[in-house]
Amino acid sequence: MTSSTTRDPNPGVNRRDFLRIAMSAGGALVLEISIPGCGGGFKSFGMVKRADGGAEFVPNAFIKIGTDDKVSFVLDRVEMGQGTMTSSAQLVAEELEIAPAELGVELAGSSAAYVNNALQIQLTGGSTSVVSSFTPLRTAAAVAREMLRTAASRTWGAPLSECKAENGAIIHVPSGKSLRYGALAKMAAGIEVETPKLKEPKDWKYIGKPVTRRDARMKVDGSALYGIDVVLPNMRTAVILRAPGVGAKLQGFKAQEALKDPGVEAVFEIPNAVAIVAKSYWRARKAAEKVVVTWSATDAGVDSELLGAAYRERVGREAAVIHQIGDEDAATKNAAKKIEAVYELPYLAHATMEPQNATAWVHDGKCDVWAPTQSPSLAAEVVRRVTGLSMGDISVKQTLVGGGFGRRIQQDYVEEAVHVAMRVKYPVKVVWSREDDMKNDGYRPKATSALRGTVDKDGNISSWSHRIATQSIVAQSGAFLAAFAPQATPIVAKMQMGALGGGLAGLAARGGITDPTSIEGAAELPYEIPAFKIELAPIEPLITVGSWRSVGVSHTIFVVECFIDELANAAGQDPLEARRKLMKKGSPGLRVLDLAAEKAGWSTPARAGLFRGIAIAKAFNSWCAEVAEVSVDPVRGLKVERVVAAIDCGTVVNPDIVRMQVESSIAYGLSAAMRQEITFKKGVVEQSNFHDFPPLRIHEMPVVEVHIVDSQEPPTGVGEPGLPPIAPAVANAIFAATGKRIRRLPFSVSAKELLR
């Protein structure tokens, strides 16, 4: 399966560009292997202390083979729970012929060598990590293996065909003698090899296996280090007092009381905020309570009641037509049934478990940053703009990330930290409170839709017209990206252009639509309906918005999968059968839909009191269908008892990670659908912590069964596709249970009587 965003990552490779070998000062051979199609140039990080106390010279590299036989690879993606560390290790291990558990892992910092070739910048997101690394990482590892095999062959004077790579050593098969990779490193340095053929899937030892997570141990013994855990010599910690709401401007502050604490180092202004720097987070937080800050008024127009009315009004008027086929007027005239509906979805916070934070140190004409960012290169660009330093004097080191979900694509926490660091001489860590985090997010945009649909006299769904009003994400992030990485095009837009398909992408471009994420999942349905129209009314960017796990399909699929259910019901059709009938012949979605339905036992009645709903989404080039089983009890309320999911994500590197990501997506999406929303009153976000933005807890988690379609196609996205179907599947189940349609999320707002 190809998309316009996935380039062939392994065209005829010039191996001289591909390989560069260096000897480390400590004697460790470092094979620098660049990924074809990515930026060249290798920036050295100089002397680096190894965890065991040794020091070695580390040029950027993807694979390192120490003369001490320590074999490791550099993870150029971010590990935020989605398993990149493990899946990347499997890809490398497969071709390098070494157990994944034997491979050391290092987190890359910002570098042109690590550009994500699906996104054109160094960024982890859009469910692209396995997609874009699948061939390049394996190729890099295969080349290293061939160099080692050749080195052994020369050492023994034996034919290459007699030398086999196995478990971190080259074995001379006839005699049984062997040499470990570490022993071969020095000689391998001087060898050139042809780009080898990759292993056939039938010979895979690690790919396709549920290998234990590489980061599991460190995450159960307290040793995993996140951005918030960074500690440097002489470091101070700062908290920031930010504008209380949209539009407020800093007018002044009084810090005398705060400065009385000898543990407080300084209090000063940064752009539209006040920084309080102290010896520790707690000292800074206590001192901040004593700082009196004056702000100008917040924007009273940013108010959820006003916004709700404005969005509803907007979808009542015509908007830019993105795509239109067939004759809606004729269908309406001949309709046996007509349905009109307005669907409303709220702003949502990411609420990552680890609050935002970053550590920055400006010193000796350089700036070093440590942050739980999803994009070290975007962060580096922000540092460049704030400090005026050149890229060569900037380094951004990624840490483990305590939850990304798209939040860490924004670099606001880096920007703040650098502003603070520029005013002091020591490293400074800026830590956000949960309240800071909840109120200063790039929210999933609010989206209101108006739909019209018809069923003809034969019971066929005959027309579908959808108008969406929502804020553009790309409008806020896109301009920045276009200036920084013009070859990238707004990354979100580019990814979604691919997902839209060439034809619609062209239409979107001609229609001047800057943000295809606003309509992804709604502009091209998996269903063939003879009359179809999609309109977009972009809303003025009053509120900071961003990519929230699954981005545009996080709201469009709820609308699509609920409204198709409404039409199916009007046509007297079973929700599964209606979808099957409408899906394009030969669509991979049919297989996924049928698998979910079969495993859920859709065709057999559920036990008394249990009701089912179904939904399907194509997202990030994968298909995911979910059947939700809910019980509704007048005393206990709504309980989602079980979710049966089927996913087609092409070739699977680690089936357990795929299952984890679907479980995770379901939990994340269900939290939002049940009772999460971000509301504004007079410009101020009303929510502040987990008590008023309540996530799902363990006793509310349904049983989740994940069934993976067996596929030989190239890998497609895994981190996000499981999210869009859950809310509509549950809403459709609620309809089956109660006869009531949920057209507004979260459920807690629209169906109070159904919930505790």
Place this chain on the structure above:
Amino acid sequence: MIELTVNGLPRTVDVPPDTPLLWVLREELGLNGTKFGCGIAQCGACTVHVNGEPVRSCVTPVGEVEKKGILTIEGVATDGNLHPLQQAWIDENVPQCGYCQSGQIMSALGLLKRVPRPTDEDIDAVLSGNICRCGTYCRIRKAVHRAAENMSPDASKPPDAPKAKPAAQTERVHPSKQGQP
């Protein structure tokens, strides 16, 4: 000066006694395994044991735990050997981002001390105080069961097993008043 015993070792800190134990552990004692998630005992990421009972360290003033035994995630493994609960977490591939897992394990550890073979309801009652944004809940339950089996393989669930006390979500978890079976 406040004298503490942390993971079996005597430690002394010089902070105001109302400083939350969480920040003392993280910033005075260099023990970063205990995490900050909310600051108001809503999320459980800060869970440690004080005299064997789980508490939310973000709302526990350090002055209140002077001379009491404090156990953090760093002290759960002994001599580099993982506790069966930690091993079960790995075997079930529980952690994703991992940020909440220290707190989850500390809460689960507290449960297993009181209820060696808990039911799903027992697990849910105690761990409902620990939020996971990555949704690892199904695997957490499996891991607790796995660990319980490994720790007491011959014990069957007693018919009148004491019900685990639910974690209060807006107040510190106080030492349980229920006796052992």
